[in-house]
Amino acid sequence: MSQNEVVEPVIGLIGGSGLYDIDGLEEKEWRTVETPWGLPSDQLLFGRLDGVRCVFLPRHGRGHPIPPSRLNYRANIAAMKMSGVTDIVSLSAVGSLKEELPPGHFVIVDQFIDRTIWREKSFFDTGCVAHISMADPLCARIGDVLEAQTKALNIEATRGGTYLVMEGPQFSTRAESNLYRSWGCSVIGMTNMPEATLAREAEICYATVAMVTDYDCWHEDHDNVTVESVVKTMQGNSAKAKALVKAVIPALGQPRGLCSAGCDRALEYALITAPEARDPALISKLKVVAGRVL
Ligand SMILES: CSC[C@H]1O[C@H](OP(=O)(O)O)[C@H](O)[C@@H]1O
Numbered sequence: 001m002s003q004n005e006v007v008e009p010v011i012g013l014i015g016g017s018g019l020y021d022i023d024g025l026e027e028k029e030w031r032t033v034e035t036p037w038g039l040p041s042d043q044l045l046f047g048r049l050d051g052v053r054c055v056f057l058p059r060h061g062r063g064h065p066i067p068p069s070r071l072n073y074r075a076n077i078a079a080m081k082m083s084g085v086t087d088i089v090s091l092s093a094v095g096s097l098k099e100e101l102p103p104g105h106f107v108i109v110d111q112f113i114d115r116t117i118w119r120e121k122s123f124f125d126t127g128c129v130a131h132i133s134m135a136d137p138l139c140a141r142i143g144d145v146l147e148a149q150t151k152a153l154n155i156e157a158t159r160g161g162t163y164l165v166m167e168g169p170q171f172s173t174r175a176e177s178n179l180y181r182s183w184g185c186s187v188i189g190m191t192n193m194p195e196a197t198l199a200r201e202a203e204i205c206y207a208t209v210a211m212v213t214d215y216d217c218w219h220e221d222h223d224n225v226t227v228e229s230v231v232k233t234m235q236g237n238s239a240k241a242k243a244l245v246k247a248v249i250p251a252l253g254q255p256r257g258l259c260s261a262g263c264d265r266a267l268e269y270a271l272i273t274a275p276e277a278r279d280p281a282l283i284s285k286l287k288v289v290a291g292r293v294l
């Protein structure tokens with residue numbers, strides 16, 4: 001990868017609760033992509049929007065059969081990488097932890113607090129150890145595009161905010177919800193970690209549009225979150241989300257240089273295992289996500 005390299009972006013879209021397809025895709029084709037970590041949540045939908053190559057994955061599978069803790073996050077991200085994806089936009093339903101972020105509002109998240117405990121969080125393992133930086137876990141370059149396009153479309157959106165990732169599948173207790181509020185978190189959901197970490201390990205730029213569907217369970221003037229309330233609000237959100245996607249893809253899809261935020265070089269100084277101490281079987285799996293540095 002040279003500093004003068006021209007990248008022809010391929011845009012990955014991960015659709016969350018209530019977002020199971022993309023409007024306006026041409027040359028559409030669902031394809032099975034098998035990875036060294038198994039199968040992703042579903043087939044991937046390949047297509048083009050305004051000539052830009054796109055790959056869509058319904059995070060929980062079509063019909064939403066897979067809960068957050070059982071998603072094969074490694075296969076989902078590896079399948080994106082194997083499909084040539086350079087930039088991922090994650091679309092996620094979230095609860096609001098702040099009065100000023102009402103249902104219908106979008107948050108272009110810039111931080112995470114990861115409270116998940118059951119998930120495989122790295123492609124790397126015994127036989128090849130890597131430590132990437134997660135100081136800035138989301139791609140600010142994609143964030144700039146999302147911010148500009150929400151403004152252009154008059155979508156109420158906030159740039160910046162911390163997404164608390166809980167294990168689920170149960171929603172939070174009120175004490176937990178208030179604890180996360182006291183930590184200054186903006187929104188809560190169950191899926192964006194380890195998705196974002198794995199994207200960074202795979203050197204794919206990743207940004208999240210968190211679409212507020214409810215006030216979780218802390219707000220005295222609002223009912224506690226239910227699946228029904230999430231689905232209902234997402235039905236209202238999905239037209240806006242689809243319009244945003246349609247605007248963002250051509251903006252992100254222009255040929256460019258290396259990512260100004262550096263996500264595409266995340267592994268540059270991350271590997272610590274000496275070549276002679278590496279496990280050949282693991283290295284051969286890792287080639288599809290980290291081949292650039294192996
Ligand atoms: C259906 S409510 C809970 C569910 O919705 C969110 O999913 P996603 O991030 O894929 O939109 C949340 O994280 C939970 O998985």
Ligand SMILES: Nc1ncnc2[nH]cnc12
Nearest residue numbers: 093094095188189216225
């Ligand atoms: N309140 C909430 N908690 C966790 N995940 C959510 N997804 C949508 N609303 C949520």
